[in-house]
Amino acid sequence: MPFTPTKETYSGKIYTVAVGKDSGMITLGGENVLPFHTFDGLLPNRPVVAYEIQDSPPDDWPDEVLSPYADVVNSPVLWAKYCQDTLMAQAIALRLAGTHPDRANRSPEDAAQTVKDVLSSVDIPVIILGSNHAEKDASVLVAAAEAAKDRNCIIGKAQEANYKTIAAAAMANNHKLIAMSELDINLSKQLNILISQMGFEKERIIIDPMCSALGYGLEYTYSVMERIRLAALAQNDLTMQQPILGDVGIYVWKVKETQASETDVPQWGNLKERSVAWEAVTAVSLLLAGAELLIMRHPKSSDAVRKVIEELT
Amino acid sequence: MLVIGEKLSIIAKRVREAMMKRDKSPIQDIAISQWKAGAGMIDANIGPAEDGGEALMQWMITTIQEAVPLPVCLDTTNYRAIDAGLTVHNNQWGRPLINSTSNDPERFPMLELAAKYHSQIIGLTVGKGGLPADAEERAAIAAEIMARAAESGVPLEDLYLDPLVLQIATSQDHALKVVKAVRMFQELNDPPMKTVVGLSNISNGCPKHVRPIMNNYLLSLLIYEGLTAAIADPHEVSQTVKTIDVILGNTLYAHSYLEM
Numbered sequence: 001m002p003f004t005p006t007k008e009t010y011s012g013k014i015y016t017v018a019v020g021k022d023s024g025m026i027t028l029g030g031e032n033v034l035p036f037h038t039f040d041g042l043l044p045n046r047p048v049v050a051y052e053i054q055d056s057p058p059d060d061w062p063d064e065v066l067s068p069y070a071d072v073v074n075s076p077v078l079w080a081k082y083c084q085d086t087l088m089a090q091a092i093a094l095r096l097a098g099t100h101p102d103r104a105n106r107s108p109e110d111a112a113q114t115v116k117d118v119l120s121s122v123d124i125p126v127i128i129l130g131s132n133h134a135e136k137d138a139s140v141l142v143a144a145a146e147a148a149k150d151r152n153c154i155i156g157k158a159q160e161a162n163y164k165t166i167a168a169a170a171m172a173n174n175h176k177l178i179a180m181s182e183l184d185i186n187l188s189k190q191l192n193i194l195i196s197q198m199g200f201e202k203e204r205i206i207i208d209p210m211c212s213a214l215g216y217g218l219e220y221t222y223s224v225m226e227r228i229r230l231a232a233l234a235q236n237d238l239t240m241q242q243p244i245l246g247d248v249g250i251y252v253w254k255v256k257e258t259q260a261s262e263t264d265v266p267q268w269g270n271l272k273e274r275s276v277a278w279e280a281v282t283a284v285s286l287l288l289a290g291a292e293l294l295i296m297r298h299p300k301s302s303d304a305v306r307k308v309i310e311e312l313t
Numbered sequence: 314m315l316v317i318g319e320k321l322s323i324i325a326k327r328v329r330e331a332m333m334k335r336d337k338s339p340i341q342d343i344a345i346s347q348w349k350a351g352a353g354m355i356d357a358n359i360g361p362a363e364d365g366g367e368a369l370m371q372w373m374i375t376t377i378q379e380a381v382p383l384p385v386c387l388d389t390t391n392y393r394a395i396d397a398g399l400t401v402h403n404n405q406w407g408r409p410l411i412n413s414t415s416n417d418p419e420r421f422p423m424l425e426l427a428a429k430y431h432s433q434i435i436g437l438t439v440g441k442g443g444l445p446a447d448a449e450e451r452a453a454i455a456a457e458i459m460a461r462a463a464e465s466g467v468p469l470e471d472l473y474l475d476p477l478v479l480q481i482a483t484s485q486d487h488a489l490k491v492v493k494a495v496r497m498f499q500e501l502n503d504p505p506m507k508t509v510v511g512l513s514n515i516s517n518g519c520p521k522h523v524r525p526i527m528n529n530y531l532l533s534l535l536i537y538e539g540l541t542a543a544i545a546d547p548h549e550v551s552q553t554v555k556t557i558d559v560i561l562g563n564t565l566y567a568h569s570y571l572e573m
Contacts (some may be wrong), residue, residue, distance in 0.1 A: 193573060197569075235563065
């Protein structure tokens with residue numbers, strides 16, 4: 001008797017979200033199976049790695065991750081082009097970190113100009129992120145969304161404290177929206193409901209359940225992502241069927257494992273390899289939990305993750 | 314759980330008048346209102362409809378399905394009306410449900426209609442000899458209906474067993490027997506048999522303010538026992554259905570779960 005493997009089928013399906021314009025457009029989601037379970041059903045679109053760039057030279061990136069970008073960090077435009085043309089990025093995440101009141105405190109107008117400059121220099125989709133200061137983001141992201149009008153970007157992050165303003169700006173300027181909640185599946189669902197009750201289509205949301213680095217609570221992020229995906233597929237929960245974002249780099253490149261030298265901690269081995277591996281392992285774990293979009297920093301770990309994606313799809 | 318909207322019944326004066334005058338708008342307003350409140354099917358109760366039942370059932374089904382994308386539960390004792398109704402039912406929105414067959418020989422032919430039109434059907438666990446005494450008797454009748462369904466070519470997954478909810482005011486001891494019957498019905502087959510109740514009968518005869526309370530609490534017990542469907546007022550029971558779904562882990566909790 002021939003062996004017929006059992007297929008897991010689900011009633012739910014992840015929304016298909018297209019980002020960007022024309023030839024640079026990418027599509028996220030669309031699958032009706034658990035991550036990489038291509039043997040069970042449809043996985044029409046591969047997960048995407050977006051390369052993070054910043055509006056002003058980062059002052060908190062360790063050398064290991066800053067050095068590959070040493071020639072371009074002073075110019076977001078050059079940095080963006082470098083990611084697109086040299087690193088062959090499929091997407092860029094422009095983090096407007098310089099707008100944070102504790103950093104350069106750049107104005108929304110300045111940030112909007114940076115957004116315009118970057119958008120006019122690349123064809124690939126751009127994710128526009130604030131500085132994760134709920135109050136300042138509300139004004140910065142409104143200006144950024146207007147500056148990027150009709151470029152079909154992803155704007156974020158909308159949180160409980162500021163979602164109304166940011167969602168309205170994303171809606172008015174035809175963008176997708178990242179809805180971020182803090183490691184709590186019920187709050188994640190609640191935020192999606194609140195945003196869709198404003199009239200923002202739930203099919204235009206990207207879920208960010210909040211990331212964390214390997215060794216620093218990654219299992220919480222993993223578990224929340226996994227449960228979101230099961231609610232979407234197995235329970236056919238219409239409020240949880242959006243693609244999921246893993247904002248990896250920002251969490252990985254601040255932990256001591258990506259910074260301590262081999263001289264200081266000999267048993268941890270070579271810093272170059274270790275730090276790249278730390279980001280890659282964190283990212284791949286989240287892919288397995290259900291993330292479709294990753295924001296990463298180091299070119300080598302990004303490359304490694306893209307290879308894993310290719311091999312698994 | 315499937316809520317079958319009960320509001321299009323000939324017992325209601327407004328509905329009866331609309332039926333007699335063939336006035337579509339009240340019928341469609343009620344259908345839309347029930348659909349928006351969460352009904353997954355609309356019951357069309359035209360009573361015995363001795364005269365002109367065929368035309369009336371056809372008109373009801375067409376009128377309802379013009380307004381809402383839902384299947385209809387054809388609720389009448391008139392065989393010819395159900396036969397006629399099934400010819401116009403739009404299965405694009407889901408398969409119809411015949412209400413009902415039972416252990417009364419007069420209701421046996423309803424199973425032929427279910428087989429002929431590939432319709433679902435309710436099996437009311439009563440016979441000609443009066444009301445069932447307890448859960449066990451209901452289950453015994455259910456088994457007979459199941460055997461007859463199988464003979465008639467109706468798949469058991471298309472049969473919804475109805476334990477017959479009685480009035481709490483006159484038959485208090487039957488409430489718990491109904492709950493037990495819903496549990497027992499499921500054990501009669503693997504996969505479990507589907508079950509349905511005419512919920513609001515429990516509070517028939519109760520003071521008006523008591524009725525929704527009685528209906529909702531009984532419903533929560535029945536859902537816990539695995540009830541598949543209830544003929545009920547979706548406006549009245551939607552909070553119970555959603556809340557029990559959250560408690561049972563069928564839907565993910567969020568603060569606004571009642572609004573979804």
